[in-house]
Amino acid sequence: MPTPAAPRRRLPVVLGLVLLLVLAGVGVGLTRPGPVAGWLGDDAGPARNSAGATPEPDPADVLAGPDPNAPLPSADGVRAALDPLVGVADLGDRVNVSVADVTSGHTLFAKGADDGTVPASVTKLVTAVTVLAARGPAYRIPTRAVAGAQPGEVVIVGAGDPTVAVDKKGYYPGAARLDDLAAQVRTALGGVAPTRVIVDGSIYSGPVYGPGWDDDIPTGGSGGAVTALTADGARRDPGVGQGAAERFAEPDLAAGRSFARLLGVPTDAVKRGTAPAAAAGGAAPAPGSELGVVQSPPLIRLVDIMISESDNLLAEALARQVALARNQPASFDGAAAAMDAQVAELGLPADEITLSDGSGLSRRNRISPSLLTDLVRLAASPDHPELAGVFGGLPVGGWSGTLGDRYRNAPGTGAGAGTVRAKTGTLTGVHAIAGLVTTADGRLLTFAVLTDKVPGGKETAQPALDRIAAALANCGCS
Structure with missing residues (x-):
């Protein structure tokens, strides 16, 4: 098997069980492990539920759990699976991609991975991580x-x-x-x-x-x-x-x-x-x-809601909490500067992010795909349990949130149902997705696909994005 690409940067992430617990409990599960229960407080009540909606079941019922002994895909195998998909006309001529193994950090696929790209609502992943780092999961406004x-x-x-x-x-x-x-x-x-x-x-x-x-x-x-x-x-x-x-x-x-x-x-x-x-x-x-x-409610719950519903006004409020925590003006400019500074303080590549807001509504935002995959790995690190709340609200392919209607009927996407957990982003001409996927062998990968010159609408662009994540889900890629 070809030697995998070297890690882009080494993060203290040896997580297996840690992330499995996070995925099973931090988001919408009825019990929350470790320090999470303390962050929620004694009056946390049942799992979050939109007004009038049926409470969501435990995601462990639908999510494929990672296998800590699963083989690492090879970079050549992943490239063979993704190359035909990232160049399709439906995604336009600017498709930037990063795929990495969560446990080892090995880069498995990179195409324009370090290039700043308009992220749309995928920006909310950065908002979530920076506010959890700046304020802590238990903070209440x-x-x-x-x-x-x-x-x-x-x-x-x-x-x-x-x-x-x-x-x-x-x-x-x-x-x-x-x-x-x-x-x-x-x-x-x-x-x-x-x-x-x-x-x-x-x-x-x-x-x-x-x-x-x-x-x-x-x-x-x-x-x-x-x-x-x-x-x-x-x-x-x-x-x-x-x-x-x-x-x-x-x-x-x-x-x-x-x-x-x-x-x-x-x-x-x-x-x-x-x-x-x-x-x-x-x-x-x-x-x-x-x-x-x-x-x-505590910030960990607000982050859940922001990500699962892609709530733009809540995102802007949380971005301003980063500013206030860092003694910056609670404005668009102050929040953007504070989030950039928090990213750098977390050891992430601040030269690969430029923000104008916290929701992703701004077309001036730029984030690289590799920063997003680094951020996901950092949030999963046992050294940063305060960041684990970013996973709880991530929509599940074919099941919840903004992915509830995806990975269902479009040809070539079915493998992503129940195995993809990710944040989406959409503006006219901009389509993005970033998060986690479990491969057919049970290996947990993080991926980000950002496109900002899409010629058509979401009817064609979103299935094209979903085929990329589904290919990873269907991949042994040895």
């Missing part, structure tokens, strides 16, 4: 209410949790709720009736729409204005799913008005402002003193 400068004035202070719900009918399961916050405020105020609500989203700065976003993003249902106070992902109707939701143009004021109604304050008495500094003394609540606080 607070939404606070404090006393305003004038009697009866209540300031609601957003810190970047877009999942907060107005009430029990919220979109995100387990979310913090404004009706709980309002109840705390009423208790803190005693018999004093609030008269005005001030919305403080000053922790964020800069534009609310990202650089390089297509013109239809604000109104197309998959994105919207990024503000520090947002309820239900800015949805006008929390019952509408990702990708089709009409969003508020000013999510901070919309959330503030919902909070005002819960307090019995007229909605015309809601305006933007900033919370006063806390002051001491006085029988009434001092300006700036806390009247209540609610907390988001």
